[in-house]
Each structure stands twice: as C-alpha cells, then as structure tokens.
Amino acid sequence: xxxxxxxxxxxxxxxxxxxxxxxxxVRDIAKSLEIEPASLYSHFSSKEDILKLTCFDMASKFxxxxxxxxxxxxxxEQQLRMAIREHVQILTSHLDSAIIFLRDWRNLTGExxxxxxxxxxxxxNGIRKIIQTGIDExxxxxxxxxxxxxxxxxxxxxxxxxxxxxxxxxxxxxAEKLSNFILSGLIKNKL
Amino acid sequence: xxxxxxxxxxxxxxxxxxxxxxxxxVRDIAKSLEIEPASLYSHFSSKEDILKLTCFDMASKFxxxxxxxxxxxxxxEQQLRMAIREHVQILTSHLDSAIIFLRDWRNLTGExxxxxxxxxxxxxNGIRKIIQTGIDExxxxxxxxxxxxxxxxxxxxxxxxxxxxxxxxxxxxxAEKLSNFILSGLIKNKL
DNA sequence: ATTTGCCTAACGAACGTTAGTTTGTAGTCT
DNA sequence: AGACTACAAACTAACGTTCGTTAGGCAAAT
Numbered sequence: 001x002x003x004x005x006x007x008x009x010x011x012x013x014x015x016x017x018x019x020x021x022x023x024x025x026v027r028d029i030a031k032s033l034e035i036e037p038a039s040l041y042s043h044f045s046s047k048e049d050i051l052k053l054t055c056f057d058m059a060s061k062f063x064x065x066x067x068x069x070x071x072x073x074x075x076x077e078q079q080l081r082m083a084i085r086e087h088v089q090i091l092t093s094h095l096d097s098a099i100i101f102l103r104d105w106r107n108l109t110g111e112x113x114x115x116x117x118x119x120x121x122x123x124x125n126g127i128r129k130i131i132q133t134g135i136d137e138x139x140x141x142x143x144x145x146x147x148x149x150x151x152x153x154x155x156x157x158x159x160x161x162x163x164x165x166x167x168x169x170x171x172x173x174x175a176e177k178l179s180n181f182i183l184s185g186l187i188k189n190k191l
Numbered sequence: 192x193x194x195x196x197x198x199x200x201x202x203x204x205x206x207x208x209x210x211x212x213x214x215x216x217v218r219d220i221a222k223s224l225e226i227e228p229a230s231l232y233s234h235f236s237s238k239e240d241i242l243k244l245t246c247f248d249m250a251s252k253f254x255x256x257x258x259x260x261x262x263x264x265x266x267x268e269q270q271l272r273m274a275i276r277e278h279v280q281i282l283t284s285h286l287d288s289a290i291i292f293l294r295d296w297r298n299l300t301g302e303x304x305x306x307x308x309x310x311x312x313x314x315x316n317g318i319r320k321i322i323q324t325g326i327d328e329x330x331x332x333x334x335x336x337x338x339x340x341x342x343x344x345x346x347x348x349x350x351x352x353x354x355x356x357x358x359x360x361x362x363x364x365x366a367e368k369l370s371n372f373i374l375s376g377l378i379k380n381k382l
Numbered sequence: 383a384t385t386t387g388c389c390t391a392a393c394g395a396a397c398g399t400t401a402g403t404t405t406g407t408a409g410t411c412t
Numbered sequence: 413a414g415a416c417t418a419c420a421a422a423c424t425a426a427c428g429t430t431c432g433t434t435a436g437g438c439a440a441a442t
Contacts (some may be wrong), residue, residue, distance in 0.1 A: 010380075022214040026397080036422070149325030150349060152350030155345050165440085179341065184332070186325065186373060217432060218431080227388070234387085391436095396432100401426085403422100407419090411416075
C-alpha cells in the first residue's frame with residue numbers, strides 16, 4: 001500500500017464514519033480530497049473495496065490480539081482484563097475505522113460478507129473461551145455463556161459511540177473501569 | 192393512521208431492518224408490497240417520513256415507560272430491574288422498528304434529527320437518575336455515572352442483534368438475566 | 383359525489399464506474 | 413547533460429442505471 005493510498009483511505013474513513021457507508025457517495029469522498037471521483041479508481045477498484053480494506057484491517061487487529069492472549073497461562077479474570085484492554089486500545093486508536101468496522105460491515109457483499117462474519121465469530125469464540133474458563137475455574141457465575149459473551153462485547157463496543165480522544169479518560173482507564181463493571185457489576189460486594 | 196397505512200409501514204420496516212435505511216430504495220419497499228413506487232406517496236409524504244414515524248413511535252414508547260417508572264417509590268435496584276424489563280419488552284415486541292430506531296436514526300435530517308437526539312437524551316437521563324439514586328442510597332458502587340448509564344444501555348440495546356422470537360428465552364427471562372449480569376457482574380460474590 | 387388507493391409516465395438529479403488522456407517525476411541510457 | 417522510458421496519479425467526458433419524487437388519471441368503495 002503506497003503512502004498516497006493510505007492517505008486517501010484515511011480521508012475516506014473520516015467521511016464514512018460521519019455519514020455511514022451507504023449514505024456516502026464516491027463523489028463525497030473525492031470532494032474531501034479535492035480530487036475528481038474518477039481519480040479514486042487509480043487506487044481502489046470499487047467503493048466496496050474501501051469498505052473491505054477497512055473492515056478486514058480491523059478484523060485482523062482483533063484477531064491477532066485475542067490469539068496472543070489465548071496462548072498465555074493466566075487465569076480467566078486476568079485474561080478477560082487483558083482482552084478488554086487490548087480491545088479498547090484497538091478501538092480508540094483507530095476510531096474512524098472502528099466505527100465503520102462495527103456498523104457498516106453489513107454492506108459487504110458476497111464472499112466478503114461471509115468471510116467477515118466468519119472472522120467475527122472466531123473472535124467472539126476467543127472471548128467466549130475465556131469466560132468459559134472462568135466458569136470452569138469456579139470463579140465466574142454460571143450463566144448462559146453465549147449471553148455473557150455478547151453482553152461483554154456489546155458494552156465494550158459501545159464505547160466508540162461516546163469516546164472522546166480529548167476527554168479525561170484514556171484507553172487504559174476506560175478499559176479498567178469497564179473491566180470492573182463487567183466483573184463486579186453495579187451492586188456493592190458484601191465484604 | 193389507517194389500517195392500510197399501518198400495514199404498509201410494517202412491510203416497509205421489515206425491509207428497512209434487513210437492508211438499512213440508506214441502502215433501501217423506495218422501489219424496494221414498493222416491490223415487497225406488490226404495488227408501484229409512486230403509490231407509496233398516497234400514504235407517506237417522503238421516504239424519510241417512514242423513518243421519522245418509526246423512530247418517534249419507538250421513542251415515545253420508551254419515554255412513557257421510563258416516566259412511569261420514575262414516579263414509583265421503589266428502591267434503585269427494583270427500579271432498574273423494572274426499567275430493564277420494560278426496555279427489553281419494547282425492543283423484542285417491536286423488533287423491526289427497534290433495529291431501525293437504534294441504527295438508522297442518524298439518517299434523520301434537520302429538525303427531526305435534533306428532536307430525536309433530545310428525546311434520546313431525555314430517556315438516557317431517566318436511566319441515569321435511577322443509577323444515581325442507587326449510588327446515593329449507598330447500594331451501588333460509586334462510579335462514573337455517565338459511564339455506567341451508557342454501559343447499561345449498550346448491553347440492553349445489543350439484544351436486538353441476537354434476539355430470536357422463536358428462541359428458548361422470552362423477553363422477561365432475558366430481562367432478568369441481563370439485570371442479574373448488570374447488577375452483580377461476572378465474579379461470584381463472596382458470601 | 384367524494385374520497386381512497388392505486389396506476390402510468392416521466393422528471394431531473396445523483397449514483398458507481400469506465401475509457402482514454404495528460405501531467406509530473408524518477409530513473410536509465412547515450 | 414540531454415533524450416528516452418516507465419510509472420503513478422490525476423484529469424475530462426461520459427456511460428447506463430437507479431434514485432426520490434411529481435403530475436395526472438382511473439376504478440372501486442363510501
């Protein structure tokens with residue numbers, strides 16, 4: 001990927017984030033770069049190509065993170081805390097891409113769509129495995145495992161909706177708060 | 192609203208749910224009803240009109256629910272459980288509308304957009320008030336109140352992504368599981 | 383007699399994309 | 413040093429399609 005292509009991709013992602021994939025036209029993207037719409041096709045084969053690159057780039061980042069964590073011999077709580085920290089780190093350091101990745105992947109068509117869902121499920125399985133370990137260890141409440149996994153992921157992913165890079169909380173702090181919330185809930189522990 | 196209009200609205204929502212607002216054309220909607228695209232304009236003034244009706248219908252359902260709960264004199268835990276139960280009930284009994292409401296409201300323009308955000312914030316405030324009460328009562332962990340509110344709402348809203356009307360869990364059961372998760376977290380309480 | 387619900391036909395605008403060309407720049411050979 | 417080649421990145425112009433929407437009319441129900 002050339003420097004210019006990366007530059008264009010970044011500009012495109014800023015607009016896609018703001019307007020959503022389906023509502024963004026190739027002309028919108030070109031305008032923000034002050035080039036002609038046709039010029040984009042010197043770098044990308046189609047509009048969907050931009051979406052594809054964005055979604056799969058993010059997917060592999062998450063993939064790498066979870067696979068590394070799953071090889072480490074920590075207990076479930078530690079593993080979950082690490083997974084959440086990595087997840088938040090990836091989301092917040094690529095905020096535009098992250099929003100597109102989470103929201104617009106449904107617009108992928110054909111094989112791309114299938115492969116994406118596959119990747120997503122594989123990541124979900126990584127998280128599920130950690131929670132399952134926690135239950136097996138007797139440290140986590142027994143609960144519907146699919147339910148727990150989705151609830152964890154939803155609260156983690158939602159941060160892209162309100163995260164402010166200039167806010168008072170950095171990624172690590174958010175991850176810790178979130179981990180505490182997920183692990184301990186709202187109610188005070190009886191000590 | 193005539194019977195026919197309600198019927199058309201329902202058909203439209205089924206497609207909007209599947210494809211997303213921006214990616215759905217007026218012709219798509221007409222086709223599913225086996226009428227001509229132009230015929231839709233006997234019932235709706237514009238494509239956005241359909242989105243507007245859907246979003247604001249759902250918004251008032253949530254609004255009514257939270258306002259009623261806020262007038263009741265239960266403690267925070269009971270109130271939060273009730274709010275979650277009502278929320279899940281509304282989502283699952285209007286699944287198509289719910290998905291559009293949660294995902295596509297960004298496509299509202301002008302005044303509609305503004306009013307919608309206002310309504311949404313007002314609902315968020317209702318939930319926030321309950322959590323704040325729990326903290327004041329000394330029953331909930333002290334935590335970033337905005338953070339807690341958003342985390343609660345995100346995990347509740349995410350159920351539309353996986354809820355299956357024919358699955359083994361009904362709305363009430365989901366609400367209870369979710370309440371337990373949010374209130375107690377993953378880690379077992381030390382008794 | 384009026385209204386309701388749909389039709390046909392068409393509008394102008396915007397859509398993603400293609401073909402073919404121009405421009406600038408960097409490297410290579412005489 | 414100057415000429416030649418190669419390539420990247422942009423351009424102009426246009427393509428066929430689809431978009432949301434409107435105008436005007438027609439048949440059945442009220």
